Amino acid sequence: MNDNNGNTDFAPWEDPAEKPLIEFRNVTKRFGDFTAIDDLSINIYDKEFYALLGPSGCGKTTLMRMLAGFETPTEGQILLDGQDMAAVPPNKRPTNMMFQSYALFPHLSVAENIAFGLKRSDMPKSEIAGRVDEMLRLTRLEQFGKRKPHQISGGQRQRVALARSLAKAPKLLLLDEPLGALDKKLRQDTQFELMDIQEKTGTTFVIVTHDQEEAMTVASRIAVMDAGRIIQVATPDRLYENPNSVYVADFIGEINLIEGKAEPLGDKLTEIHWAEGEAPIIGTAPADLAKGTACHFAIRPEKVAISSERPETHANAVQGQVHDIAYLGNISTYHVKLKNGQIIKAQAANNRRLSRRNFTWEDPVWLSWTDTAGVILTQ
Amino acid sequence: MRRFTWFNATALTFGFAFLYLPMLILITYSFNESRLVTVWAGFSTKWYGVLLHDKAFLSAAWITLKVAVMSSTFAAILGTMAAYALVRGGRFRGRTLFSGMIYAPLVMPDVITGLSLLLLFIAIGMDRGVTTIVLAHTTFSMCFVSVVVSSRLATFDQSLEEAALDLGCTPFDAFRSVTLPIIAPAVISGWLLAFTLSLDDLVISSFTTGPSSTTLPIKIYSAVRLGVSPEINALSSIMILIVTVGVIAASLVSKRSIALQKADEQKALQQ
Ligand SMILES: Nc1ncnc2c1ncn2[C@@H]1O[C@H](COP(=O)(O)OP(=O)(O)O)[C@@H](O)[C@H]1O
Ligand SMILES: [Mg+2]
Numbered sequence: 132m133n134d135n136n137g138n139t140d141f142a143p144w145e146d147p148a149e150k151p152l153i154e155f156r157n158v159t160k161r162f163g164d165f166t167a168i169d170d171l172s173i174n175i176y177d178k179e180f181y182a183l184l185g186p187s188g189c190g191k192t193t194l195m196r197m198l199a200g201f202e203t204p205t206e207g208q209i210l211l212d213g214q215d216m217a218a219v220p221p222n223k224r225p226t227n228m229m230f231q232s233y234a235l236f237p238h239l240s241v242a243e244n245i246a247f248g249l250k251r252s253d254m255p256k257s258e259i260a261g262r263v264d265e266m267l268r269l270t271r272l273e274q275f276g277k278r279k280p281h282q283i284s285g286g287q288r289q290r291v292a293l294a295r296s297l298a299k300a301p302k303l304l305l306l307d308e309p310l311g312a313l314d315k316k317l318r319q320d321t322q323f324e325l326m327d328i329q330e331k332t333g334t335t336f337v338i339v340t341h342d343q344e345e346a347m348t349v350a351s352r353i354a355v356m357d358a359g360r361i362i363q364v365a366t367p368d369r370l371y372e373n374p375n376s377v378y379v380a381d382f383i384g385e386i387n388l389i390e391g392k393a394e395p396l397g398d399k400l401t402e403i404h405w406a407e408g409e410a411p412i413i414g415t416a417p418a419d420l421a422k423g424t425a426c427h428f429a430i431r432p433e434k435v436a437i438s439s440e441r442p443e444t445h446a447n448a449v450q451g452q453v454h455d456i457a458y459l460g461n462i463s464t465y466h467v468k469l470k471n472g473q474i475i476k477a478q479a480a481n482n483r484r485l486s487r488r489n490f491t492w493e494d495p496v497w498l499s500w501t502d503t504a505g506v507i508l509t510q
Numbered sequence: 511m512r513r514f515t516w517f518n519a520t521a522l523t524f525g526f527a528f529l530y531l532p533m534l535i536l537i538t539y540s541f542n543e544s545r546l547v548t549v550w551a552g553f554s555t556k557w558y559g560v561l562l563h564d565k566a567f568l569s570a571a572w573i574t575l576k577v578a579v580m581s582s583t584f585a586a587i588l589g590t591m592a593a594y595a596l597v598r599g600g601r602f603r604g605r606t607l608f609s610g611m612i613y614a615p616l617v618m619p620d621v622i623t624g625l626s627l628l629l630l631f632i633a634i635g636m637d638r639g640v641t642t643i644v645l646a647h648t649t650f651s652m653c654f655v656s657v658v659v660s661s662r663l664a665t666f667d668q669s670l671e672e673a674a675l676d677l678g679c680t681p682f683d684a685f686r687s688v689t690l691p692i693i694a695p696a697v698i699s700g701w702l703l704a705f706t707l708s709l710d711d712l713v714i715s716s717f718t719t720g721p722s723s724t725t726l727p728i729k730i731y732s733a734v735r736l737g738v739s740p741e742i743n744a745l746s747s748i749m750i751l752i753v754t755v756g757v758i759a760a761s762l763v764s765k766r767s768i769a770l771q772k773a774d775e776q777k778a779l780q781q
Binding site: 221 | 672680691
């Protein structure tokens with residue numbers, strides 16, 4: 132890598148010299164005439180925590196199963212460490228999978244479940260018990276080694292599944308919605324535990340999830356999928372700040388979308404004409420757009436300021452009326468109705484006590500934002 | 511609502527009488543002193559003693575047991591394999607036809623099965639004896655095993671097998687060390703079913719038997735044609751006893767394992 136202070140952020144995908152650990156080259160998977168994965172190409176690098184995010188049925192599990200070797204691509208290639216995996220059966224791949232249903236062997240104890248893969252590896256018999264203990268310690272299951280899977284709780288089962296899939300120290304660990312069955316609190320704890328374990332073991336993780344918060348929390352990069360295709364791959368913050376499409380913007384967090392026609396002002400500054408009789412919105416386009424291009428202006432609620440007077444400083448300001456207020460404790464979300472009927476959400480921190488809140492229902496207010504606060508999307 | 515009424519009581523009495531009166535009479539007369547079956551002449555266990563010294567009956571019993579053990583074992587193996595192939599084989603052309611064909615012998619009249627097997631053995635010039643009976647019993651009982659095992663496999667979580675493959679098992683190793691231990695209860699009950707079917711089969715055995723391989727049902731049947739004897743009653747009583755003990759034991763074992771599992775799960779929930 133090109134860092135010389137040894138402390139730069141982990142970003143192998145920005146280094147053209149770095150070889151990916153996994154490479155999908157134009158992979159297509161069809162079940163009959165249904166296309167589950169459509170001409171998909173991605174690179175995943177060593178030690179990454181890579182999240183596949185998308186709605187149910189978009190092909191996340193199928194992608195995972197092709198990596199594990201349970202499905203073969205209809206077209207295209209999957210390379211692991213530069214080697215084509217097509218002819219390698221699941222039991223010969225240096226990958227392990229943590230199943231959505233955990234798939235613990237009910238007839239074996241927790242320790243035997245963890246030892247299962249080790250017994251089938253070339254690890255000497257004498258070292259297996261030590262490795263099992265190490266895994267039990269890592270997942271805080273020391274007291275449960277002798278129990279059967281049905282004698283432990285859901286959260287413990289999930290940790291057994293993790294320990295079992297990590298025991299063989301795979302190059303790549305596949306996690307299919309690993310936390311789906313846990314309640315919210317346990318889930319958040321486990322997310323941090325997973326990140327911790329990933330760091331300790333230095334394993335590359337690919338995690339499937341349909342929960343955007345989970346993906347944002349754990350992942351080094353997120354691939355947003357829709358209907359068998361990758362829409363955008365980026366770090367969580369870039370995905371949030373610079374979505375490349377309405378789909379991604381809408382999928383990750385809350386966002387206001389205003390539809391309009393672009394009119395470039397030069398230097399990437401662009402005016403968006405969005406309603407009769409309203410001043411155009413000034414924003415920054417990723418590239419110069421042709422005049423009249425249909426586009427969306429997308430802005431996060433927390434980047435919209437709300438005030439009773441028209442602010443002088445911001446490039447954009449529109450007038451509206453408070454339609455609804457969602458009080459969330461630390462913040463409030465104001466739903467403001469514009470003259471054309473569109474609702475825009477603005478978020479403000481509740482620095483003051485509720486009784487001294489500035490705005491209430493039906494109040495006329497101004498919404499404002501700078502020319503770099505939002506993004507212009509053409510897809 | 512469960513309520514005791516005279517109607518219920520009567521229905522119950524008649525139902526049970528219908529089922530068990532014949533057996534009760536049979537058992538009672540097996541302890542009859544007299545050689546005449548229908549005349550009660552006092553209590554005696556002498557017919558059981560006679561039975562123990564009857565060489566022909568003992569050898570028939572031994573053959574029956576041998577045939578039942580061998581054929582039910584083969585049936586368990588073949589039936590499990592067939593069920594596995596049909597449930598796991600994916601959707602291949604003619605799969606419906608194949609699964610239909612596996613289950614057809616269930617409803618095939620025994621006479622037809624027996625006759626067709628006899629013709630086959632004659633055609634390939636096979637001497638009839640214990641081997642042919644074992645083959646015949648395996649043939650008709652493996653579809654029962656297959657039914658029992660495939661209904662278990664249908665609810666079996668396939669990701670368990672995939673997990674085994676993922677952890678380095680070959681497909682055969684995955685079957686042996688994960689699938690088989692989990693479906694074992696179904697295979698065992700299939701085996702028991704095949705065993706009892708073989709024990710009391712008369713029709714197919716008579717078609718495929720040879721001169722030196724008389725099974726117990728054949729022996730009983732031919733003896734009864736000369737008249738019912740208290741000896742036969744004693745023998746039948748013993749068979750009833752064996753079957754009863756077996757059935758009760760099997761149901762106790764399965765009840766116990768369910769209860770244990772429930773208790774374990776309760777314990778896990780409370781933590
Ligand atoms: N073995 C299969 N046969 C036919 N269709 C399948 C099979 N596996 C998955 N699919 C279809 O492929 C699509 C993607 O499935 P999946 O990868 O499980 O989605 P996700 O995990 O994102 O919810 C779904 O529409 C599903 O019905
Ligand atoms: Mg899935």
